[in-house]
Amino acid sequence: xxxxxxxxxxxxxxxxxxxxxxxxxxxxxxxxxxxxxxxxxxxxxxxxxxxxxxxxxxxxxxxxxxxxxxxxxxxxxxxxxxxxxxxxxxxxxxxxxxxxxxxxxxxxxxxxxxxxxxxxxxxxxxxxxxxxxxxxxxxxxxxxxxxxxxxxxxxxxxxxxxxxxxxxxxxxxxxxxxxxxxxxxxxxxxxxxxxxxxxxxxxxxxxxxxxxxxxxxxxxxxxxxxxxxxxxxxxxxxxxxxxxxxxxxxxxxxxxxxxxxxxx
Amino acid sequence: xxxxxxxxxxxxxxxxxxxxxxxxxxxxxxxxxxxxxxxxxxxxxxxxxxxxxxxxxxxxxxxxxxxxxxxxxxxxxxxxxxxxxxxxxxxxxxxxxxxxxxxxxxxxxxxxxxxxxxxxxxxxxxxxxxxxxxxxxxxxxxxxxxxxxxxxxxxxxxxxxxxxxxxxxxxxxxxxxxxxxxxxxxxxxxxxxxxxxxxxxxxxxxxxxxxxxxxxxxxxxxxxxxxxxxxxxxxxxxxxxxxxxxxxxxxxxxxxxxxxxxxxxxxxxxxxxxxxxxxxxxxxxxxxxx
Amino acid sequence: xxxxxxxxxxxxxxxxxxxxxxxxxxxxxxxxxxxxxxxxxxxxxxxxxxxxxxxxxxxxxxxxxxxxxxxxxxxxxxxxxxxxxxxxxxxxxxxxxxxxxxxxxxxxxxxxxxxxxxxxxxxxxxxxxxxxxxxxxxxxxxxxxxxxxxxxxxxxxxxxxxxxxxxxxxxxxxxxxxxxxxxxxxxxxxxxxxxxxxxxxxxxxxxxxxxxxxxxxxxxxxxxxxxxxxxxxxxxxxxxxxxxxxxxxxxxxxxxxxxxxxxxxxxxxxxxxxxxxxxxxxxx
Numbered sequence: 001x002x003x004x005x006x007x008x009x010x011x012x013x014x015x016x017x018x019x020x021x022x023x024x025x026x027x028x029x030x031x032x033x034x035x036x037x038x039x040x041x042x043x044x045x046x047x048x049x050x051x052x053x054x055x056x057x058x059x060x061x062x063x064x065x066x067x068x069x070x071x072x073x074x075x076x077x078x079x080x081x082x083x084x085x086x087x088x089x090x091x092x093x094x095x096x097x098x099x100x101x102x103x104x105x106x107x108x109x110x111x112x113x114x115x116x117x118x119x120x121x122x123x124x125x126x127x128x129x130x131x132x133x134x135x136x137x138x139x140x141x142x143x144x145x146x147x148x149x150x151x152x153x154x155x156x157x158x159x160x161x162x163x164x165x166x167x168x169x170x171x172x173x174x175x176x177x178x179x180x181x182x183x184x185x186x187x188x189x190x191x192x193x194x195x196x197x198x199x200x201x202x203x204x205x206x207x208x209x210x211x212x213x214x215x216x217x218x219x220x221x222x223x224x225x226x227x228x229x230x231x232x233x234x235x236x237x238x239x240x241x242x243x244x245x246x247x248x249x250x251x252x253x254x255x256x257x258x259x260x261x262x263x264x
Numbered sequence: 265x266x267x268x269x270x271x272x273x274x275x276x277x278x279x280x281x282x283x284x285x286x287x288x289x290x291x292x293x294x295x296x297x298x299x300x301x302x303x304x305x306x307x308x309x310x311x312x313x314x315x316x317x318x319x320x321x322x323x324x325x326x327x328x329x330x331x332x333x334x335x336x337x338x339x340x341x342x343x344x345x346x347x348x349x350x351x352x353x354x355x356x357x358x359x360x361x362x363x364x365x366x367x368x369x370x371x372x373x374x375x376x377x378x379x380x381x382x383x384x385x386x387x388x389x390x391x392x393x394x395x396x397x398x399x400x401x402x403x404x405x406x407x408x409x410x411x412x413x414x415x416x417x418x419x420x421x422x423x424x425x426x427x428x429x430x431x432x433x434x435x436x437x438x439x440x441x442x443x444x445x446x447x448x449x450x451x452x453x454x455x456x457x458x459x460x461x462x463x464x465x466x467x468x469x470x471x472x473x474x475x476x477x478x479x480x481x482x483x484x485x486x487x488x489x490x491x492x493x494x495x496x497x498x499x500x501x502x503x504x505x506x507x508x509x510x511x512x513x514x515x516x517x518x519x520x521x522x523x524x525x526x527x528x529x530x531x532x533x534x535x536x537x538x539x540x541x542x543x544x545x546x547x548x549x550x551x552x553x554x
Numbered sequence: 555x556x557x558x559x560x561x562x563x564x565x566x567x568x569x570x571x572x573x574x575x576x577x578x579x580x581x582x583x584x585x586x587x588x589x590x591x592x593x594x595x596x597x598x599x600x601x602x603x604x605x606x607x608x609x610x611x612x613x614x615x616x617x618x619x620x621x622x623x624x625x626x627x628x629x630x631x632x633x634x635x636x637x638x639x640x641x642x643x644x645x646x647x648x649x650x651x652x653x654x655x656x657x658x659x660x661x662x663x664x665x666x667x668x669x670x671x672x673x674x675x676x677x678x679x680x681x682x683x684x685x686x687x688x689x690x691x692x693x694x695x696x697x698x699x700x701x702x703x704x705x706x707x708x709x710x711x712x713x714x715x716x717x718x719x720x721x722x723x724x725x726x727x728x729x730x731x732x733x734x735x736x737x738x739x740x741x742x743x744x745x746x747x748x749x750x751x752x753x754x755x756x757x758x759x760x761x762x763x764x765x766x767x768x769x770x771x772x773x774x775x776x777x778x779x780x781x782x783x784x785x786x787x788x789x790x791x792x793x794x795x796x797x798x799x800x801x802x803x804x805x806x807x808x809x810x811x812x813x814x815x816x817x818x819x820x821x822x823x824x825x826x827x828x829x830x831x832x833x834x835x836x837x838x
Contacts, residue, residue, distance in 0.1 A: 316681060375579055378576060385795050386794055386795040387757045387798060389760070389761060393779035393787070394779050394787050397782055397784070398784065473672075473673045481764060495680075507678070510674050514669035
């Protein structure tokens with residue numbers, strides 16, 4: 001809530017939620033260039049996919065925005081404020097659900113609230129509502145080991161939403177799931193981020209998935225990791241799965257594949 | 265193997281109504297009583313010297329003597345168990361505390377490593393005579409021996425539990441801006457509990473062995489002293505009765521620790537998850553609109 | 555060539571450099587300890603001075619050399635006991651793995667043996683096998699039996715269905731599957747059990763020596779202790795540590811040689827740990 005007020009204030013001033021200029025990250029004292037000279041602006045409420053092969057710096061970019069690692073060069077601001085570390089208006093979800101096995105689903109969702117302060121009845125109600133929103137109304141008091149992989153990721157998504165952040169970073173969140181579960185979760189993700197009006201960055205190595213979900217696709221290439229091109233996706237969100245068979249969609253896929261080159 | 269299977273199948277055809285489980289129990293009993301019978305017969309026929317290898321029936325008689333007629337086992341059992349519990353609690357506090365301290369401090373860990381390796385290779389029970397000489401006869405030196413013998417497993421397990429925290433979860437906590445204290449309380453400790461509990465199990469078993477060795481050396485009271493005295497007097501039947509008492513005790517300790525483990529590390533078993541899940545539902549069900 | 559020497563030099567330097575702080579700390583502890591005893595903060599009857607311990611070590615190990623006879627007695631007892639206990643344990647584990655009925659009707663007795671504190675048998679075993687080395691070997695064998703048995707059996711019982719199917723598809727017999735698939739797969743756990751078994755075998759030998767014996771480091775230990783010669787008894791304790799280290803590292807060596815395919819995994823685990831530490835530093 002706090003964050004969305006901030007977003008409006010900044011939305012009036014700038015027009016973008018995330019600003020990057022000449023953003024770079026090197027490891028091992030410059031030996032490995034994980035991300036080279038990234039420049040972009042991301043509009044509030046938009047959905048951006050980062051797609052590319054491994055080593056293209058997509059996870060590095062996400063972790064930079066999350067404040068989990070420090071940049072080597074350049075500028076990076078979220079809501080007009082310089083990124084110096086993890087913050088409350090940015091939330092992150094990982095490839096692994098990383099749920100705490102000793103907590104029920106509701107208690108796992110409440111973890112971000114506990115970190116920030118004490119848990120109230122309203123927080124518990126909110127956590128339960130989020131779990132219902134992600135389709136787990138019958139599993140509020142189930143433990144992670146009693147849930148399937150897809151359900152665990154749903155809990156992780158609810159936990160991400162519980163942070164109240166309006167910038168959501170998702171690092172291949174459904175990458176470890178089977179194709180059918182992943183498609184279903186993608187559709188739901190699109191609906192949910194639309195409902196909460198969050199700005200979303202989504203990392204994937206699947207071109208069709210990247211285009212299906214996003215307003216903009218950052219196409220990234222390795223050695224050195226960089227944003228090779230930004231492709232705009234003209235379709236309205238939310239979209240039906242069937243859009244993937246349309247000629248326009250396939251033209252976009254071909255365009256991205258072309259940028260990525262032969263090795264993809 | 266195949267021959268035996270057809271044999272048991274043939275048996276089942278004849279015995280009709282018995283289930284597989286009942287048949288197996290029967291066979292277990294059959295084997296057990298055959299062994300006992302052979303032992304008894306061997307001793308009675310003079311194949312086994314009864315002075316060293318007591319007959320099963322005399323062991324049973326000794327059970328009657330030490331538990332009921334003389335009743336002397338109770339006091340010694342109490343003496344040993346109170347030592348074991350005291351030493352185990354002391355060793356656990358020392359081990360878990362030291363393990364956590366070392367686990368959280370990379371510098372301490374680095375400097376302590378050679379000493380831990382040395383300590384691990386030393387048979388720690390060997391210090392028993394030294395401690396008795398230093399602290400004198402009596403309970404204090406016995407407890408010191410038990411503490412020394414049983415602190416190591418909780419120490420090592422706590423250490424590895426604390427050090428091997430899941431990296432992904434640590435990153436999650438970092439992204440949620442958790443304080444050091446929050447990471448410790450909400451991640452590291454719960455994550456390490458199953459490993460620490462495994463260490464505690466080992467520690468309790470070691471504590472019993474430590475108590476017995478201490479009693480062997482001091483020869484005053486307790487199960488160790490009792491076994492020693494009975495054996496010296498060549499009252500082997502009573503000696504064996506004491507050993508079997510310790511078997512039962514060991515079994516109870518094993519089962520008891522298993523029970524405690526199931527309750528503390530509740531998320532490792534279905535029953536525990538159901539219990540705690542139901543409890544949370546009672547606590548918060550109304551608040552979350554269920 | 556010169557390049558080669560220079561790299562070895564730096565490696566040697568860095569290793570030396572890493573040992574130095576440890577040595578300084580060790581020396582510091584010794585100095586404080588020595589001072590504390592000399593200044594009377596600690597009674598020297600309970601905890602002797604480091605210099606006194608060093609004197610005792612010099613006496614036992616170099617001047618008189620008394621320790622060696624006892625050292626080899628105990629080492630022999632532990633090793634022979636271990637060999638007997640391990641052979642019985644491995645044979646029973648193999649039989650149990652091959653035959654379900656055997657496992658079913660033997661395992662209750664193994665469990666009974668496991669929950670009985672083996673050390674409680676010390677007086678009885680001494681009565682049975684006498685005051686000499688026999689009783690020490692027997693106790694060592696009894697104590698090391700269970701960890702080896704249970705680890706070997708667990709190793710042999712873990713079945714990899716996919717690989718067994720692969721073996722069957724190329725026409726392997728049950729015996730071949732057992733020899734070429736299940737046995738190698740069980741080796742890592744077997745060695746883990748052997749390492750525990752060696753430690754418990756040494757404990758068995760020493761405890762039996764405490765109870766009744768004329769030779770062995772356990773005898774020396776209790777003799778010095780009851781003479782209140784703490785320095786000599788700590789010097790004796792050192793020899794037990796040495797036996798423990800020798801036994802452990804020889805098993806580690808065999809493990810590395812025989813289970814060579816896990817060397818890579820171990821190395822990979824080590825490099826992963828290093829990468830993690832590196833990332834953590836980069837992250838902050």
